[in-house]
Amino acid sequence: MPVQILTAGFQLDKAENQKKWEISRRRFIQMAGMGGAATAAIALIPNVIADKQTDTRLPEHVPDVENGRIRKWMMIIDQRKCDGCQSQDSPPKCTAACITGHYVPEPMQWIEVYEHEISKDPELQPGSDITAPIEGTTFFPTPCQQCQNPPCVNVCPVGATWTTPEGVTLIDQERCIGCRMCMAACPYERRFFTWSDPPVPPEALFVKYDPTHQVPLKKGVVAKCDFCPEMARSGQLPYCAQACPQGAIYYGDLEEDVATNGEEVVKVSRFLAENSAFRYKEELGTRPRVYYIPGHGEEAGRKPTDTGLKPTVWNHRTVPEGARKWKRSGR
Amino acid sequence: METLRPVDTSPETPETRLQQRVFAPMLHTERAFYVWIGFLLAVIALGAVAYYFQARDGLFVTGMRDRIMWGLYIALFVVFIGASMAGTFVSAILRIAKAEWRGPIVRGAEIMTVAALVTAAFFVFLDMGRPDRALNIVMFGRWESPLVWDVYGLTTYLAGSMVYLYLAMIPDLAIVRDEVGDKLSGPRAFLVRKFAVAWVFERSQMAQLGAALAVMTIIMIPVAVMMHTVTSWIFGMTLREPWNNPMFGIFFVVGAVYSGIGLIVILMAVMRKVYRLEEFITDRHFLNLGYMLAAAAGVMVFFNVSDFVTLGYKLSADATFNLDQMVSGELAPVFWIYIWAGLLLPIAVIVIPRTRTIPGIVAAAVAANIGMFLERYFIVVGGLRVPLNPYEPANYAPSWVEWSLMAAGISLFLLMVTLMLKFLPNMAMWEIHEQTEHAGAPIEQAKALEAGA
Numbered sequence: 001m002p003v004q005i006l007t008a009g010f011q012l013d014k015a016e017n018q019k020k021w022e023i024s025r026r027r028f029i030q031m032a033g034m035g036g037a038a039t040a041a042i043a044l045i046p047n048v049i050a051d052k053q054t055d056t057r058l059p060e061h062v063p064d065v066e067n068g069r070i071r072k073w074m075m076i077i078d079q080r081k082c083d084g085c086q087s088q089d090s091p092p093k094c095t096a097a098c099i100t101g102h103y104v105p106e107p108m109q110w111i112e113v114y115e116h117e118i119s120k121d122p123e124l125q126p127g128s129d130i131t132a133p134i135e136g137t138t139f140f141p142t143p144c145q146q147c148q149n150p151p152c153v154n155v156c157p158v159g160a161t162w163t164t165p166e167g168v169t170l171i172d173q174e175r176c177i178g179c180r181m182c183m184a185a186c187p188y189e190r191r192f193f194t195w196s197d198p199p200v201p202p203e204a205l206f207v208k209y210d211p212t213h214q215v216p217l218k219k220g221v222v223a224k225c226d227f228c229p230e231m232a233r234s235g236q237l238p239y240c241a242q243a244c245p246q247g248a249i250y251y252g253d254l255e256e257d258v259a260t261n262g263e264e265v266v267k268v269s270r271f272l273a274e275n276s277a278f279r280y281k282e283e284l285g286t287r288p289r290v291y292y293i294p295g296h297g298e299e300a301g302r303k304p305t306d307t308g309l310k311p312t313v314w315n316h317r318t319v320p321e322g323a324r325k326w327k328r329s330g331r
Numbered sequence: 332m333e334t335l336r337p338v339d340t341s342p343e344t345p346e347t348r349l350q351q352r353v354f355a356p357m358l359h360t361e362r363a364f365y366v367w368i369g370f371l372l373a374v375i376a377l378g379a380v381a382y383y384f385q386a387r388d389g390l391f392v393t394g395m396r397d398r399i400m401w402g403l404y405i406a407l408f409v410v411f412i413g414a415s416m417a418g419t420f421v422s423a424i425l426r427i428a429k430a431e432w433r434g435p436i437v438r439g440a441e442i443m444t445v446a447a448l449v450t451a452a453f454f455v456f457l458d459m460g461r462p463d464r465a466l467n468i469v470m471f472g473r474w475e476s477p478l479v480w481d482v483y484g485l486t487t488y489l490a491g492s493m494v495y496l497y498l499a500m501i502p503d504l505a506i507v508r509d510e511v512g513d514k515l516s517g518p519r520a521f522l523v524r525k526f527a528v529a530w531v532f533e534r535s536q537m538a539q540l541g542a543a544l545a546v547m548t549i550i551m552i553p554v555a556v557m558m559h560t561v562t563s564w565i566f567g568m569t570l571r572e573p574w575n576n577p578m579f580g581i582f583f584v585v586g587a588v589y590s591g592i593g594l595i596v597i598l599m600a601v602m603r604k605v606y607r608l609e610e611f612i613t614d615r616h617f618l619n620l621g622y623m624l625a626a627a628a629g630v631m632v633f634f635n636v637s638d639f640v641t642l643g644y645k646l647s648a649d650a651t652f653n654l655d656q657m658v659s660g661e662l663a664p665v666f667w668i669y670i671w672a673g674l675l676l677p678i679a680v681i682v683i684p685r686t687r688t689i690p691g692i693v694a695a696a697v698a699a700n701i702g703m704f705l706e707r708y709f710i711v712v713g714g715l716r717v718p719l720n721p722y723e724p725a726n727y728a729p730s731w732v733e734w735s736l737m738a739a740g741i742s743l744f745l746l747m748v749t750l751m752l753k754f755l756p757n758m759a760m761w762e763i764h765e766q767t768e769h770a771g772a773p774i775e776q777a778k779a780l781e782a783g784a
Binding site for chain 1: 458459472473565568715723
């Protein structure tokens, strides 16, 4: 009964109300448009705030500009020379040097040597008249590919990873929120997460943290190869290039068109063109700055059938008491 | 007080019986309610213990690692975003479609939307490596990132659905204020009075409310579609094999509709039982939603077939790996339960007349939601399992911390729904009333017609 009394008012006006409820197509579009515009305006607010703060965090990393030129750091990995350090009877020394230089915790290998099978195709069996090496493996040292269309940078929600004008993609561990979207986006799987307090040696704690030299690593953030641009600027090669006993890793500057492995200096454009260089997963359009020259370690005297790689060890002298180690692939 | 117990005692009108049903949980608290709330709080406490370990040791305590770096949390985020479709679907889409039977279920569905969105945000928070920096998303948010689209989408959607929930509730709050306002405790009566904003069912008020609801209805549908699309784009914006798929957006929208309808059916069944609403939530409601459930399942089947045929025909290396792991590999149990129990069983239950009963439809809805949970799980884990470099594929199994926090998240959702259903008018009395008026016959006549037909 009471409801009837309360609702009497609108029962009388039912016809009128109904008219109000029905809306024309034009009105529909108007309202949808207004709603969309309002939503977009609200959505822009954080961006406006963010714009004020962008790129003020690294004033000291303004790139070297000499004669109006900006360096374009790049790397050439000559697979003809890479024997996975089989001749040294050791785990890959590039990985080891990187681990030592950056105090990289287990199980990260910022430059990781993968063993690619030359062909899995059953039709290319030994005994056929194809002369190319058709069985066995090649070694494929894989640092961060330093893409110029970097999927990881595109998806980062907070701008914690960005590409410098020199073309190097860095991570700011002090801004990273640990969402791991960049790890999902990276098609080369060159990003690593600190799942707990990372097992870094205590001496790493004395290093001043800097995005170009990610030491010491923090908990709950993403890390990766930083391409050592600060070392290059001071006239040194990155740890990996310094440590390669075969001189398979060249580091250089695309702008100056020159690269070196420490022994020999090459003109990049010519060196790449003459040696059928390629980039890893070129078809993805990520435009990496790391080039490969195909081979299977023949210049170091390796045969493709000499398979196997010594596993990397993290020989930090000490790691903190109770530091947790984890595996890359799962618990 | 006693006369308000929901027992058929007098020759009341359907309207007053409806009011009694709605007021009963607001005025009386049964022991079972405290037991249920206590149970939910206990589960949430277990989750808090689990989260203590996660906060102390980092995400190390989960089963996630570098290769499969998302797991149960992100799957559950997608599940609850999907669940949020429930309210939008029933109240907005059915309102636009002028489906008059929606009346008794809109309130519960809208409550579920709000609770589901809060729970989805909860799971994103759990997944963060640095929850202490959550505000960075506001301070440094980049609109280029799909995750930020999700943050914008979720906050817009949550704000919109709360406004929507509240607007449609004003007349009911006024009825509560006028009918039982003096029986509520002081603060509650005060809140009800304030939120009923001097509502007196005047013609101008009804017209304004009608216009406001029409605007919100029109805004909510594109917002919901956007939300489910940008959720899929967290995956779709990567270069990984099964995710790098332009169909993902619409696939997630339909998946959300499917699981959302299922959740409404479950909610209806529970409300009907707990609040004794047999008179208002009838076979007709279950049948209508059952048919929609079957239709959505059909569209899901179409999407799955389309996906498998287009990828399986060409068999590129990554697609082959993905199909293998689904059909006969590591994820085969999850995948086949999804296909058979999650999609085909609900269709069969609803198509076969013998099983097309209320228990049958509820069972189909439960199966649909379990199936959709499994689907989200294998989308997340399966997509990350496809190797990008030459190594043995990684495996993932959630740890006890993840299972505990999953239970806690679901409990949080149920707690929010329970509390809102108890403290707010749990059915849209004025809309039911308006609809019976609109049909030109009181509820009993309508029922009689239905029984005859």
